[in-house]
Amino acid sequence: MSIATQPPRGVPGQVAEPAEVAAFAAVTRTYGQVRAVDGLDLTLRAGETVALLGPNGAGKSTALDLLLGLRNPDSGSVRLFGSTPRQALADGLVGAMLQSGGLMTEVKVRELVRFACDVHPRGYPVDQVLETAGITDIADRKVDRLSGGQEQRVRFALATAGASELIVLDEPTVAMDVSARQAFWGTMRAQAAAGRTILFATHYLEEADSVADRVLVMHRGRLIADGTPADIKARAGARRIVFDLDPDPHPDPDQLRTLPGVTALELHGRTLRIRSTDADATVAAIYRAGLYPHHLEVTSLGLEQAFLAITGTEESAR
Numbered sequence: 001m002s003i004a005t006q007p008p009r010g011v012p013g014q015v016a017e018p019a020e021v022a023a024f025a026a027v028t029r030t031y032g033q034v035r036a037v038d039g040l041d042l043t044l045r046a047g048e049t050v051a052l053l054g055p056n057g058a059g060k061s062t063a064l065d066l067l068l069g070l071r072n073p074d075s076g077s078v079r080l081f082g083s084t085p086r087q088a089l090a091d092g093l094v095g096a097m098l099q100s101g102g103l104m105t106e107v108k109v110r111e112l113v114r115f116a117c118d119v120h121p122r123g124y125p126v127d128q129v130l131e132t133a134g135i136t137d138i139a140d141r142k143v144d145r146l147s148g149g150q151e152q153r154v155r156f157a158l159a160t161a162g163a164s165e166l167i168v169l170d171e172p173t174v175a176m177d178v179s180a181r182q183a184f185w186g187t188m189r190a191q192a193a194a195g196r197t198i199l200f201a202t203h204y205l206e207e208a209d210s211v212a213d214r215v216l217v218m219h220r221g222r223l224i225a226d227g228t229p230a231d232i233k234a235r236a237g238a239r240r241i242v243f244d245l246d247p248d249p250h251p252d253p254d255q256l257r258t259l260p261g262v263t264a265l266e267l268h269g270r271t272l273r274i275r276s277t278d279a280d281a282t283v284a285a286i287y288r289a290g291l292y293p294h295h296l297e298v299t300s301l302g303l304e305q306a307f308l309a310i311t312g313t314e315e316s317a318r
């Protein structure tokens with residue numbers, strides 16, 4: 001994330017925030033009885049790389065569609081570069097790679113990408129875009145002859161056909177193999193380093209962890225977590241503590257749940273598993289309580305467990 005280091009003139013000690021790129025204000029969108037997006041407040045700032053996570057049906061694609069002006073909110077407002085989404089798109093400020101919408105099939109890859117470069121107000125040369133997306137070798141193939149992963153790369157080329165300030169990607173690496181995925185994120189990191197703002201929805205939590213500097217978690221249309229990957233892990237109870245108990249005295253699990261930092265606890269036979277937000281304090285309290293843990297292990301939670309804990313899909317201490 002790029003952060004201005006110079007304080008704005010006249011406000012000593014205060015650091016200027018990067019410019020607002022997008023803002024949702026109390027946005028709701030329903031489909032019949034389903035509240036796909038429910039009261040969303042969110043601001044994206046220049047230079048951020050933001051991952052949008054959530055289980056199936058959480059409202060991620062709908063939120064991206066609203067951001068791009070492909071759907072209108074029932075209530076609330078969406079602002080993009082201080083204007084309407086439509087205007088921002090017309091000005092070439094946004095490039096998008098969406099899941100839905102077929103590609104033109106009867107054309108060759110190069111023709112399709114050239115068209116995108118031509119219509120973009122600040123389009124790049126077609127060969128450069130083909131090269132960056134890693135599709136120079138398939139440029140003369142017809143679009144309907146491509147594999148799923150190749151088709152994704154073509155979509156990516158269309159999203160980066162010009163000098164857009166914001167790049168929006170809905171599950172961009174679906175159908176890509178491991179090496180294509182790595183190449184893709186290498187390219188996106190270069191885009192981020194050039195100062196672009198990137199918003200991507202994904203189900204691959206390792207992508208969010210390694211690529212994003214901000215993670216948003218949606219659940220049932222609501223934003224339920226917003227922070228760095230480390231914040232999200234910490235919020236879910238950052239550490240797992242596992243140890244074996246002496247058979248005697250056998251502690252009361254309800255009493256153990258009151259120890260500092262404990263967010264979840266399971267006792268299986270003599271093995272106690274604890275989820276804790278403050279492992280140091282929890283372990284110290286365990287000793288103070290007169291317990292002598294054997295085979296003590298303290299490990300970090302990954303983003304996956306944090307995500308499952310936050311979305312309430314998993315409540316155990318495992």
Ligand SMILES: Nc1ncnc2c1ncn2[C@@H]1O[C@H](COP(=O)(O)OP(=O)(O)OP(=O)(O)O)[C@@H](O)[C@H]1O
Binds near residue numbers: 034036061
């Ligand atoms: N066109 C539509 N008509 C009716 N319901 C819809 C429509 N689009 C989405 N929904 C519903 O809105 C909710 C949110 O869907 P959305 O596609 O935004 O979620 P998502 O987080 O992108 O899911 P996924 O991870 O499965 O792609 C779901 O309950 C979905 O069934």
